[in-house]
Amino acid sequence: MIIVLCDSLDLFDRISNRAEVFSELEAVTIFSPLMRSINYCHRLGIAHRNIKSDNVLFNSIGELKLVDFGSAKWFAMSDAGTMTGLWRQRFCSVESITRRLICGVPERLENVCLC
Incomplete structure (x- = not known):
């Protein structure tokens, strides 16, 4: 088994640590890969069912990783x-x-x- 190290803040922490809202460009850089991840899961026949900011992680180069498929069906x-x-x-x-x-x-x- 290979596990990707996500040593950056999760989305919840990124939102909590900000004084202002995300700019449109910042929001797109998070929302687009998240939607691609969800679309990929749906194409495989998987419904995540627990998408929340705590389950959106980022690796050291800022790539988004959707995690916690414990509730998936x-x-x-x-x-x-x-x-x-x-x-x-x-x-x-x-x-x-x-x-x-x-x-x-x-x-x-x-x-x-x-x-």
């Missing part, structure tokens, strides 16, 4: 191009279903439990 793509889950709904709690109905789900999934 595999999905399949339907003929219509939407994500279809490969796991069972019966493991969902009532609270997680209610929370999703109130807050919404960031990914469009059909017949899938996101708990």
